[in-house]
Amino acid sequence: MxxxxxxxxxxxxxxxxxxxxxxxxxxxxxxxxxxxxxxxxxxxxxxxxxxxxxxxxxxxxxxxxxxxxxxxxxxxxxxxxxxxxxxxxxxxxxxxxxxxxxxxxxxxxxxxxxxxxxxxxxxxxxxxxxxxxxxxxxxxxxxxxxxxxxxxxxxxxxxxxxxxxxxxxxxxxQPVGYNLLPEKFTMPELQRLYETILDKQFDRRNFQKLLVSYDILEKLDEKRTGGANKSPFLYRFNKSKYEKAMIDGVSFAM
Amino acid sequence: MxxxxxxxxxxxxxxxxxxxxxxxxxxxxxxxxxxxxxxxxxxxxxxxxxxxxxxxxxxxxxxxxxxxxxxxxxxxxxxxxxxxxxxxxxxxxxxxxxxxxxxxxxxxxxxxxxxxxxxxxxxxxxxxxxxxxxxxxxxxxxxxxxxxxxxxxxxxxxxxxxxxxxxxxxxxxQPVGYNLLPEKFTMPELQRLYETILDKQFDRRNFQKLLVSYDILEKLDEKRTGGANKSPFLYRFNKSKYEKAMIDGVSFAM
DNA sequence: TTATCATTGCGTAAATCTTACACATAAAAA
DNA sequence: TTTTTATGTGTAAGATTTACGCAATGATAA
Missing domain, CATH: 3.90.79.10 (Nucleoside Triphosphate Pyrophosphohydrolase)
Known part of the structure; x- marks a missing residue:
């Protein structure tokens, strides 16, 4: 045996x-x-x-x-x-x-x-x-x-x-982006990331409202210039809040 | 090498x-x-x-x-x-x-x-x-x-x-229950299953509405007698609809 | 220098989904 | 026969999601 x-x-x-x-x-x-x-x-x-x-x-x-x-x-x-x-x-x-x-x-x-x-x-x-x-x-x-x-x-x-x-x-x-984006990024860039991953388009105003509601972003005073349009603000993730959101979870239901 | x-x-x-x-x-x-x-x-x-x-x-x-x-x-x-x-x-x-x-x-x-x-x-x-x-x-x-x-x-x-x-x-x-419950079951029994798995209580009226909305249940003419109360109806899963819901997914957001 | 274009910032109304709750009814137990 | 317990069904309030308007800005073209 x-x-x-x-x-x-x-x-x-x-x-x-x-x-x-x-x-x-x-x-x-x-x-x-x-x-x-x-x-x-x-x-x-x-x-x-x-x-x-x-x-x-x-x-x-x-x-x-x-x-x-x-x-x-x-x-x-x-x-x-x-x-x-x-x-x-x-x-x-x-x-x-x-x-x-x-x-x-x-x-x-x-x-x-x-x-x-x-x-x-x-x-x-x-x-x-x-x-x-x-x-x-x-x-x-x-x-x-x-x-x-x-x-x-x-x-x-x-x-x-x-x-x-x-x-x-x-x-x-869970939030996504911390490891995929550079330190500073614009809201349209973040949206583009989500749209690419999910292969789906979102309304930019609703997208912004939802992401801001997670309370993981810091809006900076800087803007990204260079585009042929109004310059968007730069954001960065607040690391500790981001990590908290990774643990607690968020609901991205768009 | x-x-x-x-x-x-x-x-x-x-x-x-x-x-x-x-x-x-x-x-x-x-x-x-x-x-x-x-x-x-x-x-x-x-x-x-x-x-x-x-x-x-x-x-x-x-x-x-x-x-x-x-x-x-x-x-x-x-x-x-x-x-x-x-x-x-x-x-x-x-x-x-x-x-x-x-x-x-x-x-x-x-x-x-x-x-x-x-x-x-x-x-x-x-x-x-x-x-x-x-x-x-x-x-x-x-x-x-x-x-x-x-x-x-x-x-x-x-x-x-x-x-x-x-x-x-x-x-x-995804729906749950097909493999956990006997063929025929009552709505309170199904609710109890969900409550036990999620360790959470639900309002029975809202629970019923949500589960019925998945369109995976067949309400039978039979009732379960024996309890010291109004007899609840028996239900069973419609297998093909259940399987479709397994593929398409449902959202149980209570 | 000024007008135009593309895109952003911000806000509000409509629609939908979720949650809370009330009353009549049936089966067994007292 | 009355009481107890739990079910069947419906509606209103609240919260969330979705749709969409308009003014503002930076670059570019006139």
């Missing part, structure tokens, strides 16, 4: 990885950071493994730091992917060729035949702060606008869809 | 398990199914491992079937637990004694020193339909009312808290 238990456990050992959907906001568009696998045209989300002494949250933060240089940013687990066939949504042939190119012959046999569980995290980062770097597997990174995201490796398209869904869920119950 | 990659992967192999918070509703109370480990007084959530050919969802459904005899019930992943120390929230000493009792000497060394990632699922079941059975590790099962849940093994108290939170989130965006 004890022996069979032990064998049973060894049989059910898994590869567990973490994949991060890293969202940024730039030029009025929501973007996601993708990596291209070495010598191929296959793209995927940044990911990695969990070390022995790490929690999954620690591993996700480490991976994020390795890819973007950033620490202390918003990062949240949203779903764990464990379809038995999640590595083979491409044809096995195609996948083998890609992985062989990227990793050398030795590896792909294991990779394809072992099941992999992946914990999905999503992160919100300030676009301009990111110093992206590729990893072992990859030799290029690029920010993609959400509608332009190509067909990705493995089940990563599903990951993007679910991460986006989680982000949209998030925005309706 | 290829070799070190391979070694790296072997080093990061994980145990992945699934733990299920199984909620039932009986005698006006929300209850959760717990198992007692063999020869000990340590309780835990029902759980198990993932076989090679299974998806995590399949594994969760299988575990649920093994413990309750039920198939086709509401089951949803809510969080993946991966704190490095999640098996040692009891003192190592205490845990070793418990596991040795339950499993024999051979096992516990592995169990304690290897990190385990557990995918949390919660299920909603019709209490009276459940034929509960214990598993390898355990020799007793019992339904516990939520406030009475004792200190559990591992990090399972945190799991219960998070599962309950996920259930409460759920109920505010």
């Amino acid at each position: 004890e022996r069979s238990l032990k064998e049973h456990f060894e049989q059910t050992l898994q590869e567990v990885s973490i994949d991060c959907a890293i969202f940024g906001f730039h030029a009025g568009e929501l973007k996601i950071l993708l990596l291209r696998w070495k010598g191929t045209d296959g793209w995927s989300l940044p990911g990695g493994r969990i070390y022995k002494e790490e929690s999954t949250d620690d591993a996700a933060n480490r991976i994020l730091k390795e890819r973007t240089g950033l620490t202390d940013i918003f990062l949240q687990q949203y779903y764990t992917f464990g379809n038995a066939n999640r590595l083979t949504h491409l044809s096995k042939q195609d996948l083998m060729e890609l992985l062989e190119l990227a990793l050398g012959k030795d590896y792909f046999h294991d990779k394809i035949n072992r099941r992999v569980v992946s914990i999905g995290y999503f992160a919100l980062v300030e676009f301009d702060q990111v110093q992206a770097t590729a990893d072992w597997y990859t030799d290029e990174f690029r920010w993609w606008e959400i509608p332009d995201v190509p067909k990705l490796l493995f089940d990563h398209n599903e990951m993007v869809v679910r991460a986006l869904h989680a982000l949209r869920q998030q925005i309706r119950n | 290829e070799r070190s990659l391979k070694e790296h992967f072997e080093q990061t192999l994980q145990e992945v398990s699934i733990d299920c918070a199984i909620f039932g509703f009986h005698a006006g109370e929300l209850k959760i199914l717990l198992l007692r480990w063999k020869g000990t007084d340590g309780w835990s959530l029902p759980g198990g491992r993932i076989y090679k050919e299974e998806s995590t969802d399949d594994a969760a459904n299988r575990i649920l079937k093994e413990r309750t005899g039920l198939t086709d019930i509401f089951l949803q992943q809510y969080y993946t637990f991966g704190n490095a120390n999640r098996l040692t929230h009891l003192s190592k000493q205490d845990l070793m004694e418990l596991l040795e009792l339950a499993l024999g000497k051979d096992y516990f060394h592995d169990k304690i020193n290897r990190r385990v990632v557990s995918i949390g699922y919660f299920a909603l079941v019709e209490f009276d339909q459940v034929q509960a059975t214990a598993d390898w590790y355990t020799d007793e099962f019992r339904w516990w009312e939520i406030p009475d849940v004792p200190k559990l093994l591992f990090d399972h108290n945190e799991m219960v808290v998070r599962a309950l939170h996920a259930l409460r989130q759920q109920i505010r965006n």
